[in-house]
Amino acid sequence: MTHLVLGATGHVGSAVVDTLIANQQSVAVIIRDTQKADQFHQKGIKVIIADAHNVEELRQAFAQGDRLFILNPPADPSTDTVREETQTVNTIVEALDSSSIKKVVALSTYGAQPGEQLGDLGVLYHMEQLLSKLGKPVTVLRGAYYMSNWDSALQTAKTDGLLHSFYPANFKLPMIAPGDLGLIAAHLLMEHVESTRLYHAQGPSLYSPADVARAFEKALGRSVDCVVIPEVNWKNALISAGFSALAAESMSAMTKVTLDNPTQPDPDVLRAGTTLDEYIESIVRKEQGGNLHSPSLPG
Template sequence: MDIVLGASGHVGGTVARRLLEQGRAVTVVLHRPEQAAEWSARGASMAVLDVHDTPALATAFSEARRAFLLNPPASPSLDVDREERRTVQSILEAVRGASLEKIVVQSTYGAQDNPHCGDLGSLYAFEQGARETGVPLCIVRAAYFMSNWYGTLSTARQSGVFSSLLPKDFKAPMVAPQDVGELAARLLVAPVEETGVYNIEGPEPYTAEDVATALSTVLERDVAVDEIPRQEWPEFYHRNGFCPEAARSYATMTGIFVDGRYERPRMSLRGATDLQTCLRNQASTLSR
């Protein structure tokens, strides 16, 4: 049996669906019981639990052979650096308490040993801890998620403007989360001996201006970018529900990304989904 964390999200949901389509026995780990009906209809088993309940998670893992692992994002109203590492430790302790034959971990470009840089730091800790379990391991490092722009669809539709912390002309590697899930599912079912780090980004890099162009096409109206100056990043995060600690951490993470203070992979796999298609698919989903 395979077990999948994060099935209610874009990446984990794609992993679980692809495994089920192959006729594999799949258990999805869910946080809310109301999410169970959809997955039951698809033929999955469910484990409804809090990932911080390490014994319950270990019990779920003990019934599986392979696991797709991701670290659910902490609420930005909390200190994300502390909370996400707490989640990482619970997941890893549960892995150590099971007898899994292979794990696939979702990570990110720019993962690094830094205690206050949001996902970059917590996912670095996740990678390192996963290696220390000794379980055969694939790490999927994803570029900037195109889904980070999903929240702009409503604003852009209403006002014709969306905010961007990325400079308008900053060209960045981006990837559709579904393409990340496709890769993770393939690696999970691959032979145990197929391990290592796999980097993935989309067909080409994009700027915030490219996002505006894609939104203009998808929404059939003119859309412009409101670039947020660097000195206003912490306040922007704070206005959008981040506590002071989380705002500082995410502002640091954004700076690392924009400044390129991370090692870009020498080789990357390419997802098939372009930015416009990704945004159009999400707009279609929201309109149902």
């Protein structure tokens, strides 16, 4: 039995791959960029080159495995991200419909819901609905707000002692380390083929932007203040960071929905172990090794 991983080069997908390998599973990764193949070849992992925009390439890729992890590829923020990501969802599901894949684990998000220009909330809800009509065993894993969304705040926290946020300083929301999400997804993929349902996964606590600032303070050894960006300035802040006008609009709408209607996950939510302090400390250590360079984006 071979597990296929679509989206293996990111934080979550790489953790899925590593967990499967650690459990002595047969793994093949589906990637678009041939330049990223070496990192997998060095681990003895089979690489399948396929473009998530190409149905036939995906069909050929899916024919080479039995179970599939799906992480819909994020679009370049300078594009119309909702349109681009909806197209890849449609392509993936079309290729999957005629495949021999026996089980699917798909990564979605807290708060997924129908709606236009709601960023991942709308795109991933659309994905969930399409997958539910395939007639295949599908597990949907809705992950909380990624702790890695704060990675880009490291530089301003380090140099200016500032952390910019769209959310109020004391607004608590569920967060999860992406590595933990990948670990959970891999174990769901290894479950019995008929063991499927909708899951929510989050870290050990709820965290606020003020908690993130304190975590940076602890890891950096300097004071860090949380600066809240007013809603009226969200779109301009995103456009200044390289987002297209449409992408900025959908990101702002998604943030507004999350702020106004905090998600209440099911009571048996899956709890991950990595704390916010542990995650922030890990990215600070990585940056000190010269490996983390990102434009500053507000959380």
